[in-house]
Amino acid sequence: MEEKIIPDIIVGRMPIYLRALQRMAEEGRHTTSSQELGERLGISAAQIRKDLSQFGEFGKQGSGYSIQFLAEQISKILKVNRVWDMAVVGAGDIGSAVARYQGFANRGFNVIMIFDNDPEKIGMSVGPFIIQDSATLETAIQQTGIQVAMISVPSSEAQTVADRLVKAGIKAILNYAPISLNVPEGVYVQYIDPVIHLQRMTYYL
Amino acid sequence: MEEKIIPDIIVGRMPIYLRALQRMAEEGRHTTSSQELGERLGISAAQIRKDLSQFGEFGKQGSGYSIQFLAEQISKILKVNRVWDMAVVGAGDIGSAVARYQGFANRGFNVIMIFDNDPEKIGMSVGPFIIQDSATLETAIQQTGIQVAMISVPSSEAQTVADRLVKAGIKAILNYAPISLNVPEGVYVQYIDPVIHLQRMTYYL
DNA sequence: TAGATTGTTAATCGATTAACAATC
């Protein structure tokens, strides 16, 4: 009944914490503190403790946090203690690179299909996948019941593709096209546009 | 002498405004308002006016903003009314896709070289570039005097590459490796990690 | 002119930090 609403800005930092913890685990470390984590990430120790306290009590006074335990807890919070299947729409350079990318598997995601509308590309393979005809996108997505998709088509087609994905039941879209998408309530969009990041830095040069 | 410090969060929204304005220009539009821009971007009109007012007065009461004029002004503010040459380090799937990407040119950036340390790759071509030996990275970068680079090497090598880039004079790094980098004062880093964005959405699913 | 929309001020809202009792 009572669902505390967690500020989005805090939700957005949890994946960063998780990534750092998983890296520490790879380094063979077992415990850490809010201070150490903060130093690695350039975030204050107080903020890390405050953020985590939104979701529960995960540490021990005096000794800090178990890296493995905290990583497991954050994984559960973010629902990445499971694997989400994904579709990639657009088999250009970016879409193909994403489809072949090996770094999703152990972080909760798994590409299972890729689409394009170019007759030259349909039927060709990208990594372990055969490029499917975009026309069959709705059927294929509905059949598998996946909820996560990535858009890597030209800007001019991105909104149309997004509309079709939403109709097919997709709830989360990672958009590589450099354009803002309109989606209905209950559908989430995140953007990746390298130029936005680059322009943000040149201001300071 | 007097340099007003603009909050980074505002600087970070300027590229978003610029992208939307350039898109409107492509659509053949000539003027817009803070309200229209806000609706497109999901940002309040008041915030857009407040943000822009940090840098000057660009609008006209009653009629709003000239799209072309405002885009030019923001381009100047972000220093993308020129073209920044860039180096790409790491010629894997992501690095290669980035090197071939056609969308930088008209937004202020231009890849001019790509490096890798794999003997199998050195000498091969990626788009219009020949992959150069990473060992020659410092020399090549110093010679050309470029200030912007992208890292697309495995996480384990990313910090070392960053250190070398900084020594070679790079001031802005776009890092595709899923790891936080430590760089000295005066060097800027931005991160692209698709998984971070995906995990931020699954929380809400 | 009347209507529209800016730039800016003041009010509100939310996020970050500092500090510390609790306790491992």
Add this chain to the structure above:
DNA sequence: TAGATTGTTAATCGATTAACAATC
């Protein structure tokens, strides 16, 4: 035990919004 570090409260800081005079 003494030292360290959590979780939390209160204080500070900063960002967003609402409102409106100015004016095109």
